[in-house]
Amino acid sequence: MNVDIGNALASVASPGVSRESLERLDNHVAAAHERIERGMENQAHGYEALNLPQRTDPDEIRAAVEPIADAETLFTVGIGGSSLGAATITNALESDTETIFLDNVDPEWITSHLERVSLENAAINVVSRSGTTAETLANFLVVREAFESAGVDWTERTIVTTGESGPLRELADRHDLPALKVPDGVPGRFSALSAVGMVAAAVCGHDLEALLEGAAAEAETLSGSLFECPAYAYGATAYALDERGAGVNAMMPYAESLETSAEWFAQLWAESLGKDDLGQTPVRALGVTDQHSQLQLYRAGPRDKLVTFVTAQEGTDRQIPDTDVAELSYLGDATLGELLEAEFEATEASLAAAGRPNVRIEIERVDEYELGGLLYGLEAACVLAGELYGVNTFEQPAVEWAKNATRGLLGGGEFEEAEAVADKTELRVER
Numbered sequence: 001m002n003v004d005i006g007n008a009l010a011s012v013a014s015p016g017v018s019r020e021s022l023e024r025l026d027n028h029v030a031a032a033h034e035r036i037e038r039g040m041e042n043q044a045h046g047y048e049a050l051n052l053p054q055r056t057d058p059d060e061i062r063a064a065v066e067p068i069a070d071a072e073t074l075f076t077v078g079i080g081g082s083s084l085g086a087a088t089i090t091n092a093l094e095s096d097t098e099t100i101f102l103d104n105v106d107p108e109w110i111t112s113h114l115e116r117v118s119l120e121n122a123a124i125n126v127v128s129r130s131g132t133t134a135e136t137l138a139n140f141l142v143v144r145e146a147f148e149s150a151g152v153d154w155t156e157r158t159i160v161t162t163g164e165s166g167p168l169r170e171l172a173d174r175h176d177l178p179a180l181k182v183p184d185g186v187p188g189r190f191s192a193l194s195a196v197g198m199v200a201a202a203v204c205g206h207d208l209e210a211l212l213e214g215a216a217a218e219a220e221t222l223s224g225s226l227f228e229c230p231a232y233a234y235g236a237t238a239y240a241l242d243e244r245g246a247g248v249n250a251m252m253p254y255a256e257s258l259e260t261s262a263e264w265f266a267q268l269w270a271e272s273l274g275k276d277d278l279g280q281t282p283v284r285a286l287g288v289t290d291q292h293s294q295l296q297l298y299r300a301g302p303r304d305k306l307v308t309f310v311t312a313q314e315g316t317d318r319q320i321p322d323t324d325v326a327e328l329s330y331l332g333d334a335t336l337g338e339l340l341e342a343e344f345e346a347t348e349a350s351l352a353a354a355g356r357p358n359v360r361i362e363i364e365r366v367d368e369y370e371l372g373g374l375l376y377g378l379e380a381a382c383v384l385a386g387e388l389y390g391v392n393t394f395e396q397p398a399v400e401w402a403k404n405a406t407r408g409l410l411g412g413g414e415f416e417e418a419e420a421v422a423d424k425t426e427l428r429v430e431r
C-alpha cells in the first residue's frame with residue numbers, strides 16, 4: 001500500500017502535524033521499530049502476528065478444508081477477531097461460495113439464515129481462539145442442531161480453528177473434526193493472515209499464496225523511518241493527530257468490496273489502542289455512500305477527526321449509458337469508475353479545503369495480493385501506534401470484563417464481574 005499524509009500536515013489542516021514535528025516523531029518511530037523487530041525475532045506475544053506471512057502454511061489450510069471444499073454456502077461461526085479478518089477477505093473477493101458470518105446471537109437473524117440455506121450443500125467453519133466465547137459456542141450448537149434436523153451429518157461438514165486446548169478443541173477431538181490451530185502469540189484481531197482468516201478464503205477458492213505474498217511485501221517495507229514505510233507513516237500520523245485533538249478516526253474505503261475492512265479496522269484500532277484513557281475512536285464509513293450522510297459532520301463539525309480514505313487504483317469498470325436529458329449528458333461521457341474516482345478526489349479536496357486532516361491509503365486493485373498488503377500494513381500501523389502511545393497493544397481486559405460478566409449471569413461460573421450488573425444505577429423515565 002502507499003500512503004499520502006500530505007493533507008494531515010499543519011500547512012493544510014488543523015489539527016495538523018508540522019513537518020518538523022514529524023521529523024522529531026521519527027526518532028520515536030525508529031526506537032519503536034527496534035522494539036517491534038525484537039518482538040518479532042523473539043516471537044513475543046502479539047509481535048508474532050507480524051511474522052505470519054512467513055509462518056502460515058497455505059497447504060495445511062487447503063488440506064484441512066478439502067472435505068468441505070465443495071460447499072455452496074459456508075457458515076463461519078466466530079466473533080470479533082475470529083470473524084472479521086475472514087469476512088474482510090471473502091467479502092472483498094468474488095467467489096461462487098456464499099459466505100455467512102454468524103457473529104451475533106440474534107435468534108431471528110440466525111433462524112432466517114438457517115431456513116433459507118440448503119444445508120445439504122453447506123458447511124461450518126467454527127473459529128474461536130479461546131474456545132470459550134459464549135456467542136460462538138451457542139451459535140455453533142444451534143447450527144449443528146439445524147444440520148442434524150436437516151439430516152446432514154455435521155461432523156462431516158465442520159472444520160474448527162481454535163487454540164491448543166479448551167472446550168472447542170475437546171469437541172473437535174471428540175468428533176474427530178479437522179482442526180487447525182490458532183498460532184501462538186497471535187491475538188484474534190491480528191490473525192487474519194493465519195488459519196483464522198484464511199480457512200474461509202480457502203473454501204472460497206481464493207489465492208492464499210498471493211494473500212501472504214502481498215503481506216510479505218508489506219513486511220519488507222518496515223524500517224526505522226516513517227518517511228520510508230507506508231504502514232508506519234499511517235500509524236505515526238494517526239497517533240500524532242490524536243495527540244493534537246483528532247480523537248476520532250473515520251475509516252472510509254472507496255470500494256463497496258472493502259466495506260468490511262472498515263469493520264475489521266475498527267476492532268483492530270479500538271481494542272488495541274483503547275487503554276489507559278488513551279486511544280483514537282474508529283468510525284466506519286463508506287465512500288461514496290457516506291458522502292451523503294456523514295460528510296457534513298466531517299467537514300464542518302468539531303475538529304476532532306481524521307478521515308482515512310482507502311482507494312483502489314484500478315478495477316472493473318462500467319460505462320454510464322447516454323441519455324437525451326441535456327442536464328445529464330455529462331454522465332454519458334463517463335464510467336461509474338470515473339464517477340467514483342471523481343467523488344473520492346472531490347471529497348478529499350473538500351476536507352482539505354476546510355482544513356480537516358485526512359490521509360489517503362492507496363492499493364493497486366482489490367485482489368488477494370493487495371488485500372494481504374493492506375491487512376498487514378494496517379496491523380503494523382496499529383502496532384507502531386501502540387508503541388507510540390505506550391499501551392499494551394495486544395491485550396483487551398475491558399472486553400474480557402464484559403465476557404466474564406455475561407458468563408457469570410448465565411451461570412457459567414463464579415465471576416465477580418457479574419455482580420456489577422445488579423448494582424446498576426437507575427433513573428428511569430417511563431411513559
Ligand SMILES: O=P(O)(O)OC[C@H]1O[C@H](O)[C@H](O)[C@@H](O)[C@@H]1O
Binds near residue numbers: 079131271
Ligand atoms: O476467538 P475468541 O476467543 O472466540 O474471541 C473472539 C473475540 O472475543 C473477545 O471479544 C475479544 O476481545 C476479541 O479480541 C476476540 O476476537
